[in-house]
Amino acid sequence: MTATAIEANGLGLGYGRRGHRALDGCSFRVPAGRVCALAGPNGAGKSSLLALAAGLLRPTGGTLRVLDGIPSDARGSTSRAEGLRGRIAYVAQDKPLYPQLTIGETLRLGHELNRGRWDAALAERIVEEGGGLDPAARIRSLSGGQRTRVALALALAKRPELMLLDEPMADLDPLARHRLTAALMTEAADHGTTIVISSHILSELEATCDYVLLLDGGRVRLAGETEDLISAHTLLTGPVADLPDHTVVESRTTGRQLTALVRGSSAVGGGWQTAQPSLEELLMAHLRSPDAPPMLTPSAEVATA
Amino acid sequence: MSTLTTSRLRLRPRGVTWLVAHQHRRILTTAAVLLVATAVVTSGLRIAYEATPYDDTATGLFTNSAYRGGIAAVADFFAHAALLLPLLVAAVVAGPMVARELESGTYKLVWTQSVDPARWFAAKVALPAVAVGVVTIGLIGLFRVLWGPAAGDYRLSWHERQVFLVLGPTLLAYGLLAVTVGALTGLLVRRTVVAMSAAGLATGTAMAAMFALSEYLWAPASATSGDPDSVQIVPGEFVVDTGLLTASGERLPDSVCFVQQYAACYTEHGVVGRWWDYHPDSHLWPLQLVESGIVLALAAAVAYAAFRIFRSRHA
Numbered sequence: 001m002t003a004t005a006i007e008a009n010g011l012g013l014g015y016g017r018r019g020h021r022a023l024d025g026c027s028f029r030v031p032a033g034r035v036c037a038l039a040g041p042n043g044a045g046k047s048s049l050l051a052l053a054a055g056l057l058r059p060t061g062g063t064l065r066v067l068d069g070i071p072s073d074a075r076g077s078t079s080r081a082e083g084l085r086g087r088i089a090y091v092a093q094d095k096p097l098y099p100q101l102t103i104g105e106t107l108r109l110g111h112e113l114n115r116g117r118w119d120a121a122l123a124e125r126i127v128e129e130g131g132g133l134d135p136a137a138r139i140r141s142l143s144g145g146q147r148t149r150v151a152l153a154l155a156l157a158k159r160p161e162l163m164l165l166d167e168p169m170a171d172l173d174p175l176a177r178h179r180l181t182a183a184l185m186t187e188a189a190d191h192g193t194t195i196v197i198s199s200h201i202l203s204e205l206e207a208t209c210d211y212v213l214l215l216d217g218g219r220v221r222l223a224g225e226t227e228d229l230i231s232a233h234t235l236l237t238g239p240v241a242d243l244p245d246h247t248v249v250e251s252r253t254t255g256r257q258l259t260a261l262v263r264g265s266s267a268v269g270g271g272w273q274t275a276q277p278s279l280e281e282l283l284m285a286h287l288r289s290p291d292a293p294p295m296l297t298p299s300a301e302v303a304t305a
Numbered sequence: 306m307s308t309l310t311t312s313r314l315r316l317r318p319r320g321v322t323w324l325v326a327h328q329h330r331r332i333l334t335t336a337a338v339l340l341v342a343t344a345v346v347t348s349g350l351r352i353a354y355e356a357t358p359y360d361d362t363a364t365g366l367f368t369n370s371a372y373r374g375g376i377a378a379v380a381d382f383f384a385h386a387a388l389l390l391p392l393l394v395a396a397v398v399a400g401p402m403v404a405r406e407l408e409s410g411t412y413k414l415v416w417t418q419s420v421d422p423a424r425w426f427a428a429k430v431a432l433p434a435v436a437v438g439v440v441t442i443g444l445i446g447l448f449r450v451l452w453g454p455a456a457g458d459y460r461l462s463w464h465e466r467q468v469f470l471v472l473g474p475t476l477l478a479y480g481l482l483a484v485t486v487g488a489l490t491g492l493l494v495r496r497t498v499v500a501m502s503a504a505g506l507a508t509g510t511a512m513a514a515m516f517a518l519s520e521y522l523w524a525p526a527s528a529t530s531g532d533p534d535s536v537q538i539v540p541g542e543f544v545v546d547t548g549l550l551t552a553s554g555e556r557l558p559d560s561v562c563f564v565q566q567y568a569a570c571y572t573e574h575g576v577v578g579r580w581w582d583y584h585p586d587s588h589l590w591p592l593q594l595v596e597s598g599i600v601l602a603l604a605a606a607v608a609y610a611a612f613r614i615f616r617s618r619h620a
Contacts, residue, residue: 054417056619086419096410098328105327112323113418158419 003032005067005162005194006053009302012061013048013218022048024218025062027302030196030211032067032161035188037209037226038198039283044215046198047093050164053196054090067162086117089155093166095147099140103133103150110154123157126183144171152180156187163188165197169204181208206279213300214283221286224297226279232295233282236260238272249292250285261285263295321420321428325402332397333436340443343383347447350376354454377455380448384467387444387476391512392505395483395490398433399504403491416619426615430488430608437480445476457540463589464543466516473593478600483508485607492611492618511603515596520545522595525582533571533579543588547581549574556580 011026023045030036038046051057052064055071064071069084097106107127111118126149127133133146142150148171155163163184169177185208188195196213199205205212212229214222222229233249240258243251251260261277277285286292318326326333354372367375406412416422448471455461461468470476487504494500525545530537533549549557552575562570570576584592 051413054413056413056416085417085421088417090413090417092410092413094410096412096414098411098414100328109324110418112320113415113420115320115419117419154414 004029004065005032005034005036006030006196007065007302008049008062009064010062011049011052011059011064013045013052013057014060021218023052023059023215026215026218026220027062028213028220028223028296029300029302030194030213030223031299032194033192034194034211035185035209036194036196036211036213037205038196038213038215039200039202039205040198040215040221041200041287043217045218046215047166048218049215050090050166050196050198051092053162053164054088055085056090086114086158087161088164089158089160089162090164091151091155091166091168093170095144095151097139097147097150100138102136102138103127103142104135106139106150106154107135107157110157114158117159119157119159122159123153126153126156126180129179129183145173145176148172149176149180152184156183159191160193162194163196165195167198167200169199169201177204202280202283211300212279212283214286216287216290219294220296221292221294222283222296223300224295225299228297229295230276230279230282232263232297233277234262234264235275235277235281236262236272237275241271247293250289321415321425322432324415325425325428325432329402329432332401336436336440340440343444343447346379347383347450350379351450351454373454376451377458377461380451380455381458381460383444383448383451384461384465384471387448387471388467390441390444390476391479391483391508394433394437394480395487395504395508396501398429398484398487399491399494400497400501402429402433403488404495404500405497407491407495408497422619423612423616426488426492426612430484430611433484433487434481437484438477441477441480445471445473448472462541462543463586464541464584466519469519469589469592472589474597475593475600478597478604479508479512482511482600482604482607485604485611486511489607489611489614492614515600519592519596520584522599523584523588523591525584525588527580527582529578529580531578533576536579536581538581538583539585541586543584545582545584547579549576550578550580551575552577 007029008026011023012021013023014021026045026049038049040046048057052059053066053071055066058072067084067087071084071088098109101109107120107123110123111120124135127135133142133149139147139150148168152165152168155165165184169180172180184195184197187193197205197209206226210226212222212224212226213220234246236243237257237259240253240256243258243260243262246262246264249261249263251258253259261281317323350372353367354369354376357367357369357372359369406415412422415425452461452468452472456463463469463472470479483504486508490504490507491500494503520543528537529550536544536547538544548559549561549571551557557574557576561574562576564570
């Protein structure tokens, strides 16, 4: 088995006294070196999962191991926890930066708080590329997209082993999105960085991610290699009739035509047209059918002790 | 840029210390400028006063006693301003330094860098503590410069609360208490403006409570006289309590004879004189040290609580 970037075992996170659960009994594994899409609708628990992995929140149930450490546990082993923090980069959804600092001062912050890891040249290259941002410009004067660029520069220049990016591209124009995605993927390929990137724009994920984690209502619905998940499902189209003996994720009838997404790749007879679903079709079908059983590929399964 | 700064870094703050100092450099600079301005005004007045002959009315701009009057007025203002310093410190630490980070989410940026969040929080406490130490010790020294010639002024008796505080380490102790109260409040309240008010209020309450206790922190001296109608005190002595004295040596409160025919009342109760408890000048230092010790212990307890809460809630 390959090295593990993230391993959750019965992971739960409850908010408030009423015990609303952002995450509920999540068990999954993300192997190291993957670019993992964290998909799911709003409120699915994506941000909570990333904040837990970054060590900003503490689980209320289960365990979460990141790069073989426990991110929220700094007591007892301060030096190890500090080491772990240095190996993980996190960009929160709202891209928190100090508005009164300039871009140059913000990069200095990265240098000061990541001594020994900081790659100043990379940070400056990402900030200057494309937009040509002035290092003397204050963060508060930047547009949303420019702030994202600075936040990603901070995360990348730390040279992390694992990047946790929460809706990083939401406020970028398509060109900037393309450029920054390319920079991220280059980094991941060159250094074997694991990237977990959350988005609710499903089409955006398909091109870049080779691993998928679908969350819905605080639970894991799908986890595994994108290719394996896609090939484990078949899209059937044909006249309305009894579906063959497969696990049906979703079926819809339009007039006399029936479209169904089923588990299994074996050829089916009976006049069905078969096709491979796209990642978006696969994810949407699961989100529209909350009762479909979850599916984890072997590499995403947690070995239960 | 980075090569240029690295060579200068040796003498400069690094890591989280750099961040916290850089974030709050305006308020640090303002405090330094105000301290220097106070030093200039204070020493200027004192030098002018010392340089003016006692009976000079012809050559100087002002007479010697006019300078003394001015010094007394400035010292009076100085002492009252210093009284407010702990409240200000608590508000600044609670609001802009701690709660704003939690409110605006910038803590997420700092806590996910390579530095342990507890070290960041320690810098958020240590840096203002050092600044408060420098400023209060400076103010205590400067106040002494003014107080020398004007100590006889009724507004500047050592036992006036605001004067007492700025005469010794109590001001430093309350400043440090304010830093820890501010840090704890900012951590608990997490809203800039609310945290500022709450921290100011908490520090003010602590100061008021300690004021009520302060005169009991060192055993007062006692004295008696044969005249029930007057207290014979030397200027500068601080009378804590007084009452009527009977022939048997019993102490009665004044309220016993708050009647029209008080002379008859005295006879009736066998009053032969008056007693009073007071703090002489020499009690300034014992009172200062005991109160500073208590306040510093309180500050240490609040700091401990703040770090425990920080550790248990966040990383």
